[in-house]
Amino acid sequence: MNWLTAPGHLLVCDLDGTLLRSDTSLSDAARDGLNRLVAAGVALTVASARSTAAMRPMLPGVDLGLPVIEHNGAYISDLRTGQHLVTNALDPAIAGRAVELLGDTIVTAWDGARDRVHFGPDLNPGAGWFIGEKRRYRDPRLTETADLRAVADREQVVMLCSYVPDEDAPAVAARVQEAVGEGARVWTALNSYSAGWSEVVVQSPLATKGAAILELRQRLDLHGEITVCGDHVNDLPMFAVADRRIAPANAQPEVRATASVVTGTNDDDGVVTYLTDQLAISRRATAE
Incomplete structure (x- = not known):
């Protein structure tokens, strides 16, 4: 066999x-x-x-x-x-702290009834690629949200993803990891679809x-x-x-x-x- x-x-x-x-x-x-x-x-x-x-x-x-x-x-x-x-969601306090540190980030969450992908009005080219791709296949989760910090208080956040210049990504990830400690897993990787922009991702350790x-x-x-x-x-x-x-x-x-x-x-x-x-x-x- x-x-x-x-x-x-x-x-x-x-x-x-x-x-x-x-x-x-x-x-x-x-x-x-x-x-x-x-x-x-x-x-x-x-x-x-x-x-x-x-x-x-x-x-x-x-x-x-x-x-x-x-x-x-x-x-x-x-x-x-x-x-x-x-x-496997982030603790609300950890998610909120990470949003504060990252600023312009994409917040993937569950609002109790449906999945959401929250994003702000000002997108850099890396984040613009991410949202643009989802608009092309009409992703029903897309939600433009002015106050991303508030999302962490009212929804189950499962992932934060920021796009930062490649050379800045390791330092940004290290700063966030130090702030959230063992409450989250923070990692970074090059994005093959958006040259020059790396992902900094924050998720539950689980x-x-x-x-x-x-x-x-x-x-x-x-x-x-x-x-x-x-x-x-x-x-x-x-x-x-x-x-x-x-x-x-x-x-x-x-x-x-x-x-x-x-x-x-x-x-x-x-x-x-x-x-x-x-x-x-x-x-x-x-x-x-």
Whole structure:
């Protein structure tokens, strides 16, 4: 039996830079490959910094039946309905303090009835790209809000994301982390879609892809190996809990360094090609 279809095995793939091409599209070949994996009995889902509202139009025709991990582990959710099965929110005081320090930030939250993405009226080019992309696919969460600090007092904040010049990002992240202490996880990474602008992200310490994968595996009663596929530093927490780690050739250096397998690039559908090749090898071996 192949490791992909072994009892209790869980396969979790990142989206941007891994399954999606550099233009954020999912190729027809990748879609068909993912559906072949699901049809073969592979327990497959995705873990992304994106929301279910963003995932749905980016995964057209993909037959994903398992819950997905969104916002880097802030939520485990039903992809079709967007219902949150698990929520890892920031403490309101911590969220408020981080907003004060970051100033111009994007606040992702739950208002008790619906998901929200709050943003201010003045956007720098990095944040402008982020909001502009969501306007293009008519993201229903977008909410222009003058007082972002007040959001932390009235809603469950699951993520803060500021876009700052690349050279400033490490210092900004360090200053926020020092202020919030162990009450939040602060990290920074280059944004491949907006040159010159890095993300500074603030989330609950519980909101990681790795922690979410372990929670999801328990909920699904899967007790076999874990295989993960990713390219970005926010994928390292799920690499840490995996038995098998797959990265495309375009992955960031620290991700490639910890990978068990490096495939072709995302623009060549390297990860899906590798996975479907492994499935085909298994089927040939069984037939022989």
